[in-house]
Amino acid sequence: MWLFLSSEFLFFGALITNYLVYGNDPFPSVVPREIYDIPFTSVSSFVLLMSSLTMVLAHHSLSTKDQNGTRTWLLATAMLGSIFLGGQVFEFYEFITAHGMTMTTNAAASSFFMLTGFHGAHVAIGVTMLLSLFGMAKRQGGLSEEHGLNLELVGLYWHFVDIIWIVIFTLVYLLGAV
Amino acid sequence: MTATAERPTTTIFRRPDTTSGFWSWITTVDHKKIGIMYGYAAFIFFIIGGMEALMIRIQLAGPNGTFLTAPEYNALFSTHGITMIFLFVMPVSAAFMNYLLPLMIGARDVAFPRMNAVSWWIFFFGALFTYSVIFFGKVVAPLGVEGVAGNVDAADRSLLGGLPDGGWFLYQPNAGPNFTPGHAIDFAMLGLQLLGIASLISAVNFIVTVFNMRAKGMRLLRMPVFVWMTLVVAFLLLFSLPIIAVALFMGTFDRSFGTLFFEAAGGGDPVLWQHLFWLFGHPEVYILILPAMGIVSEVLPVFSRKPLFGYAAIVFAGGGIAFLGFGVWAHHMFSSAITPVAQAAFGLSTMTIAIPTGIKIFNWIGTMWGGRLRFKTPMLFSIGFVAMFVIGGLSGVTHSVVPSDWQQTDTYYIVAHFHYVLFGGAIFGLFSGLYYWFPKLTGRMMNEGLGKTHFWIQLIGFNLTFAPMHWLGLQGMVRRTWRYAPETHFGPWNLAVTIGAFTIALGILIFMFNWTYSKRRGAPSGLDPWDARTIEWTIPNPTPEYNYAEVPTVTGLDHFWHLKYTQDDEGRALRRDDADEIIADLDYRGSHPSSPVHLPSPSYFPILMAMGLPLIAYGIIFHRGLPGKALIVLGALITIGSLLGWGMEPLDPDPPAGDGGDQMELAGAHG
């Protein structure tokens, strides 16, 4: 998983590069940096950050053989992740309907939607994996040794998705916003 | 409920347990079977790509050729490139790496056998997906371009013309929605995406295998060079594939969903595509050549009866080439819009790659120097590699001089360069490996006479084909044009090139006959037909299913050689008196394991999961209609469902108490 994640740096790096190259170009039509809602995005960043905490608590519970705790924290992580996703969907919805910016508006918009969209897709995959683990834990009355490894791997993935968002939040939102 | 639960068996379906017959191939997780499947599939694409090349050569044999129309020509050279690179050289290298990696480090399989299988199946279905374009691609004239000579109108749908025609590097916006409408490029982009996923999964698998599954005593600097090259290639894949993945997503989105990444009207920049593509593309060419270099590093010492000269230098040079290879990508863009500073910097960095490459060349020569050479077929191909690759490398160095490159770029000089390194280099190296390891695979020897005939015909044909391209290019013959005028006087040399191409084809036919004949009727090889040095030759031929009956303990580099040979007073190799007995003993013990060997169980899920992804790809291409959308959902469900099944299936059909499987016993880092 560490190897895969290190390759993901190259993946997200390309998407971020894309945004950095195009994102600051002026256009007659609306560009992303003009319409960021920093308070809203700050809250959803906070939510994702806290989901990393719940994730690590899930892992900790499993290592102390606390199956109930594991299930609880797994579910909490999945829920926080879903809230983050909900926030993303809402943000996209606002951009598209209230500001008229879609991914076909201009290159900067394309880059923005591509970057945050792929990040969101990664979060969604993460939530799916978390819920699968939760489901497996519920069905079998707990996670076994091998599944414990799976939880650790999913945890690594989840934290990685979080740290990518840390970078995106700073580079794209905070440093970009007009 | 606080105890750790037992891993349950899933009741959906039992894990398969066949070891022979059709289903054993479908559900296999055995690296050897997977390697064999990669190899045969790759070879079929080699033939297809070769036929595409022959068609190109027929068209160009004389001036003003009429064998192909311009759109057909564009489609053929593009598809030839995509096929040869992604559907031949990469998978055949994967075949070697899959088959040999565990054998060379004393393991019974790779770290993640099911992931290995899924890589193969994703490749397989991805390749079929890419070529299925022939049913869906259409020749459509670029918008706004009317009546261009050789162009066809939208109603003309030629089978060949439906293939992707944007070149193998799919430069945008030329290969974008406005200039190349129709579905052909979509198939190329999504197909490459699928193949990339397959390779990425393999890369992770191989790296973990090398670090975690070496036999006792197999320290990193005792591993065969081929294993090192596999490791380096895996890292190159790991870090370069995500870049092309993003580029291909951007291109696909531009074509299918109307984004504006490369459309100038929306603020897009074509140069960005080039950067992203070549950031991948340059490491890619090292991915293509390093496995063959690894093969040559194995073959030369065996047939020179000398150790590899400067083992550590060759290993580090390989790493150096890979590392530096990430820093030269813009040398493919010297004539694009990059600044003089960038051109100078990349010209310089490109020149530095010649250093580790040169180290390897000198060390290979040093290996042969003073050795008692045996000119068997594998050796001939390896020597051929060294010679041809040097020529190709020299023309490459001329490209690193920026003003010189401005003249050479997009001419046949470049075509000559990359064919010398890729064909004269990689493919000659791969043939060397095929002849060398044929006994390992089949327990028989290929026919020497036919092998030598193949070599000489191929060498002559190859040089006849590609050498004239150097001066044709410098004389101004431009790349990728479907015909040339008689006044250019390019005709005679082009005819020679075409004759050379057909000569190569003859050589390949001889090879194919030799292979199929020798598989059945070749002379039995015995355990050690070549008097080899590395441990994959300490087990019976053909390789038993479990590889090693007893996992060896390795005492040094070229462990097998030292079992057989000692040194006389002057340092020359002296065969031990009991060498033959040692070999006979290895053969016997390797065929008769003292206790049952537990192997990773087969599984249905890799092939199932691999079927889901192309469905998503078809869905994206046809997403405007309901069937397309349904395909996306269906593909996603199959993929996710297979992954769930994969995660939940037991490791064994009938798990013995508390046993995690043999592979766990082999794990443990060494060195």
Next chain:
Amino acid sequence: MAEVHAITARNYVKIAVLLAVVTGVEVALFYLNESLDLNGWDAPLLIILSMLKFVVVIGWFMHLRYEKRLLSRFFAGGFILALSLYGIVVGSFLVGIVTR
């Protein structure tokens, strides 16, 4: 799963609080940029703060601090490679005004 867990649940919560606080500082920086008259220092500061969060999550939540050195090298390798390559590409767009 056999490694010794030196980190207790409490410690994890403390780390999370630290992360939340840093995020708060970042947001505050963003809003107070003009009034604090940071003269362009806000950008590097924000980057440093986010790098801090980055390293903390990797080191402690992803447990990399306590894992084999090799894994850190893999991970760092990918990161440094990405930074270098993409730094050059973005740089070429900022410096080279050839196309625009």
